[in-house]
Amino acid sequence: MKYGRRTIALGVMSVGLVGIAGPQAMAGSHSWRINEVFSNADGTIQFIELKECCGAANEIFLTGKWVRSQATGNEFLFPGNLPPGSTANKHLLLATPGFAALPGAPTPDYIIPAGFFAINGDTIEYWFYTPATLTFGPGELPTDCITSLHDGGAGPNFTGPNSPTNFAGETASVDACPCPWDLDGSGDVGILDLLALLAAWGPCQVCVPSCDLDGDCNVGILDLLILLANWGLCP
Ligand SMILES: [Ca+2]
Ligand SMILES: [Ca+2]
Ligand SMILES: [Ca+2]
Incomplete structure (x- = not known):
């Protein structure tokens, strides 16, 4: 019993979010949207931000659901659920280790590998929920280290300053090229x-x-x- 609880606690700490067990009435996971995507030119610094679209408090059942890149086939599985009543208009931040290491970057809720999605056109899916999908074609995703692609909802997607936001509400605009003069990447x-x-x-x-x-x-x-x-x- 003791060890079981400890294992659960470690699992919770690893994603920084509280997991719970068992379904609840009036709860789901269908109102998350792929809200914003960002990449540098070589894909080492990427993030995918999801947003709860509609003010629903119990969109908590993420366990085993995925975020997937159609172009690369990369898939991220959520390891746990969110705390009850916690999700209205919140964000979730999936990001690469390169993003996490940037000065001033909000702490990602989940880590994804570098090059998780393709830069020259991709469709990013969340589970089978088609309204959540974000699609962009060749040349539509900026790679200037400052600008990201935002979901336009019913309208077209649009570019603007990056604004990665995590579940705790930490946000920032990052500069993904803090040393552009280092042409060979030697530091x-x-x-x-x-x-x-x-x-x-x-x-x-x-x-x-x-x-x-x-x-x-x-x-x-x-x-x-x-x-x-x-x-x-x-x-
Ligand atoms: Ca954002
Ligand atoms: Ca010049
Ligand atoms: Ca150098």
Whole structure:
């Protein structure tokens, strides 16, 4: 008995949410929507935010239900239910380890692997509830490290500043490229980054990700000056 309770408590701690057992009258799980999705250019930093759409307090029965990417086939299974009476207009935040490590990011309720969903078009599903689905085509998902794609409800989806919000209500706008001058991803800005920038000198063919640090579609003296001004360890 003692160990059983302890096991349950550890399971609860691992997701930061309180699980309960058994169904309740007047409760369900059908009014969650895929509300917002975000990715950086290589998919290492992604989040999926769900929102309870309609002010229902007992949309708590998530155990075994999934969030799935049609394009990648990746599927996340919810490990437990939510506390009774807790869900009206709340959010749930699924995010990658890269997102969780960003300074100032709200703590994800659940961790999903990097590259969970596709960047160039995908349909993100929640269980079999088709109103929950969010679909985007090629080029519709921003990857500028600041902007996300928001569910437009009955209207079209729209882009705007990212606003990941977790079940506890913590929210922030993150910068998923806190060190864009580190061109080789080594954690500092140094000679290898300088060489990469010089090798890319001239008009850009592909602007993201790139050595074009000021976004004018040309790698030149202004980009060199930006890189030199940020020389050293990444923040
Ligand atoms: Ca949001
Ligand atoms: Ca570097
Ligand atoms: Ca430039």
